[in-house]
Structures are given as structure tokens and as C-alpha cells.
Amino acid sequence: MLDVHRLRLLRELDRRGTLAAVAQALNYSPSAISQQLSLLETETGATLLERVGRGVRLTGQARILVRHAEAILERMELAEAELAASMTEVTGALRVASFQSVLLALVPAALSRLAAEHPGLRVEFTQAEAGSAFAGLLARDFDVVLGEDYPGLSEPRLPGVDEEDLLHDEMRVAVPTSGPWHCARLADLAGAPFVFDPDDVTPGRWARQVCRGAGFEPDVRFRSGDLLLQLRLVETGHAVAFVPDLLWTDRAPGDLELHPLPGRPRRRLYTGVRSGSAGQPAIRAFRAALHRKVQE
Numbered sequence: 001m002l003d004v005h006r007l008r009l010l011r012e013l014d015r016r017g018t019l020a021a022v023a024q025a026l027n028y029s030p031s032a033i034s035q036q037l038s039l040l041e042t043e044t045g046a047t048l049l050e051r052v053g054r055g056v057r058l059t060g061q062a063r064i065l066v067r068h069a070e071a072i073l074e075r076m077e078l079a080e081a082e083l084a085a086s087m088t089e090v091t092g093a094l095r096v097a098s099f100q101s102v103l104l105a106l107v108p109a110a111l112s113r114l115a116a117e118h119p120g121l122r123v124e125f126t127q128a129e130a131g132s133a134f135a136g137l138l139a140r141d142f143d144v145v146l147g148e149d150y151p152g153l154s155e156p157r158l159p160g161v162d163e164e165d166l167l168h169d170e171m172r173v174a175v176p177t178s179g180p181w182h183c184a185r186l187a188d189l190a191g192a193p194f195v196f197d198p199d200d201v202t203p204g205r206w207a208r209q210v211c212r213g214a215g216f217e218p219d220v221r222f223r224s225g226d227l228l229l230q231l232r233l234v235e236t237g238h239a240v241a242f243v244p245d246l247l248w249t250d251r252a253p254g255d256l257e258l259h260p261l262p263g264r265p266r267r268r269l270y271t272g273v274r275s276g277s278a279g280q281p282a283i284r285a286f287r288a289a290l291h292r293k294v295q296e
Contacts, residue, residue: 007068014058070160094282118285151266162274166294177255186214195239231254
């Protein structure tokens with residue numbers, strides 16, 4: 001019978017690319033990983049790894065095992081979720097990855113609710129962009145990921161991920177309360193300095209696309225995914241930004257004005273978990289806490 005732990009190591013090698021990366025992620029030594037995969041070769045009677053330079057590459061037989069390992073690990077998660085659901089107390093650790101606006105607006109209240117209702121549950125947060133966060137979810141570095149889709153730039157749904165919508169969040173243009181960029185129409189801001197996310201992430205690409213749709217190429221003088229910095233640059237008159245309504249949960253805008261963007265675009269916010277773990281009580285409790293905050 002094949003060893004499930006060794007199958008998981010092979011799957012991790014397929015995802016992470018090198019023995020060193022697998023060892024670092026799982027707190028093993030590279031030699032221990034190599035030894036376990038050699039034992040898996042003995043169990044299967046097949047060559048699973050080929051030497052390529054100083055690294056290794058999975059063979060065709062190894063990729064067959066990886067496909068089956070995905071299904072096996074998902075079934076194991078389903079069994080664990082069903083067993084946990086049969087118990088009355090929500091305990092354990094939940095690892096969550098999220099982007100900044102949700103961390104600022106929804107997470108503190110959700111944590112307070114969870115602490116009151118499930119004191120035995122430990123929740124750990126990592127701020128991360130969607131691409132790396134979902135890679136971490138599938139690699140089992142995270143249990144829940146907060147994702148976002150922007151109009152016209154929706155990402156295809158990942159196989160093995162269970163998505164649940166959280167809310168649709170309107171995006172607006174934030175401008176200073178005085179000075180040359182105190183304008184309500186995006187088209188009138190063609191010469192303004194903008195602060196956007198970097199153009200290699202979805203929010204940054206979307207923001208530039210909106211400006212081009214309004215007839216101009218934006219002058220992006222500041223590149224940062226830090227929403228608090230973006231707001232400060234607007235408040236001090238140095239830039240214009242696109243910001244989500246979610247930021248104003250439980251607080252009012254500071255020294256800036258908000259105006260609708262053309263078409264009143266909304267981003268979709270959602271939670272993503274591995275399909276096999278969606279029934280885990282800790283995940284269900286976390287999702288419920290977020291939804292209750294949104295509905296307040």
C-alpha cells in the first residue's frame with residue numbers, strides 16, 4: 001500500500017519545484033525528503049525522479065501519482081471535516097491569507113466574534129496578494145484565502161477551490177478637498193498624479209485600464225499596495241487614488257472627497273478554501289463571522 005505522507009511529499013515537490021523548497025515548507029531536511037521519495041519509488045517499483053543539473057524533475061509516472069494524490073488528500077480533508085463537524089467545540093488553528101482592505105475593515109470584528117464564541121480557536125493572519133495566497137492555499141500553507149475580482153479582469157476559478165461570495169464593493173476616486181485635483185469627474189483628472197498598486201497585480205492593472213477607458217494614460221507617480229499610504233497621499237494633496245467603499249466600514253473618510261467612477265464599478269470579494277475542507281467547523285465559523293460583519 002502506498003504511503004500517504006510520501007504521496008504528499010511528491011505532490012509538494014510538483015508544486016514547489018525543488019527539494020529545498022519542500023524541505024523549508026515542511027520543516028524537513030532536503031536529505032530526509034529525498035530519502036522518503038526514494039522509499040516511494042521502492043513502493044511503486046517506478047522511477048519517479050530524474051536528475052536535471054543540480055535538481056530533479058518528476059517523471060511521467062510521478063505525475064500520475066500526483067494526480068491521484070490530489071484526490072486522496074481531498075478525500076482525507078473531507079473525512080477530517082466530517083469528523084470535526086460531529087464534535088461540539090470549534091478548536092485548533094486556522095491560517096488565513098488576506099489583502100489589506102479586508103484586514104482593516106472586516107477582520108478585527110470577525111476576530112472579536114470568534115474569540116467570544118469559539119475561545120479554543122486560534123486564528124493566524126498573513127497579508128498577501130491573491131496570486132501567492134491561492135498558491136499557498138493549494139500547497140496547504142493556508143486554510144482560507146480572501147480573494148478579489150475586478151470588472152473585466154476576473155481570474156478563472158481554480159480547480160480544487162471552493163469559493164463563497166462575501167460582498168460586491170464599489171470602487172471610487174478619492175481626490176483632495178482643495179487644489180488643482182479637487183475634481184469630481186475622472187476625465188478632468190487626466191493631468192493628475194495618481195497613486196496605484198503596482199502594474200503587475202490585478203488592482204494596479206485594473207486602475208490603469210479604468211483611466212484608459214476615460215480617455216487618458218494616467219501619470220502614476222506613486223506605486224504602492226498600501227491603502228493607508230494611498231489615502232495619506234490624497235489627503236495631503238499629492239495624489240489621486242481609486243479606493244474601495246469597504247475602507248469606510250466603521251469610520252468616515254478623512255480630508256478627502258470620494259466620487260463615483262464611470263459605470264460605478266464594483267469588485268467581488270470572496271473567501272476561498274480547499275474543496276475538501278469547506279465543511280470544517282473552524283472554516284464555517286470564520287466565514288459566518290465575516291458574513292455577519294458585512295450584514296451589520
